[in-house]
Amino acid sequence: MRIGVGYDVHRLVRGRPLILGGVRIDSDWGLEGHSDADVLVHAISDALLGALALGDLGHHFPDSDSCYRGISSVTLLKRVMAMLHDQAYRLHNLDTVIIAQKPRLAGHIPAIRRNLADLLATDPRSISVKAKTAESLGALGRGEGIAVNAVCLITQVIH
Numbered sequence: 001m002r003i004g005v006g007y008d009v010h011r012l013v014r015g016r017p018l019i020l021g022g023v024r025i026d027s028d029w030g031l032e033g034h035s036d037a038d039v040l041v042h043a044i045s046d047a048l049l050g051a052l053a054l055g056d057l058g059h060h061f062p063d064s065d066s067c068y069r070g071i072s073s074v075t076l077l078k079r080v081m082a083m084l085h086d087q088a089y090r091l092h093n094l095d096t097v098i099i100a101q102k103p104r105l106a107g108h109i110p111a112i113r114r115n116l117a118d119l120l121a122t123d124p125r126s127i128s129v130k131a132k133t134a135e136s137l138g139a140l141g142r143g144e145g146i147a148v149n150a151v152c153l154i155t156q157v158i159h
């Protein structure tokens with residue numbers, strides 16, 4: 001068994017789509033970034049890469065490389081999952097915390113868990129997604145961005 005931790009933060013701006021866990025959230029505000037800025041998928045990908053001790057998403061798919069501009073973060077997560085399978089590991093479970101002062105996310109969590117479970121080839125019961133505000137403290141509390149913490153456990157596949 002190996003554990004991994006991932007963290008990501010993106011700035012919230014007007015007029016960008018808000019995509020979390022591959023799910024489009026109806027909002028006037030979205031996250032800024034070269035890709036679709038799916039902060040949840042980025043943190044999850046970093047947790048998986050961390051468990052494999054393979055660096056982070058930016059190392060494998062650099063922002064500076066124009067071929068990753070506007071790419072769906074889900075596509076990158078699928079490549080990370082392929083690395084996991086190549087090394088004969090599978091995801092056991094995943095826990096995440098989204099820190100967002102806005103918008104309210106509680107109603108979207110079941111859809112995000114289902115979508116992530118599909119992407120990660122596991123059951124929604126193995127995928128935990130929690131959302132909380134920053135209690136109006138600091139930049140996140142002013143709604144200037146959204147941050148995510150993710151922790152995963154992977155297990156070696158025994159043949």
Ligand SMILES: [Zn+2]
Binds near residue numbers: 008010033037
């Ligand atoms: Zn990111």
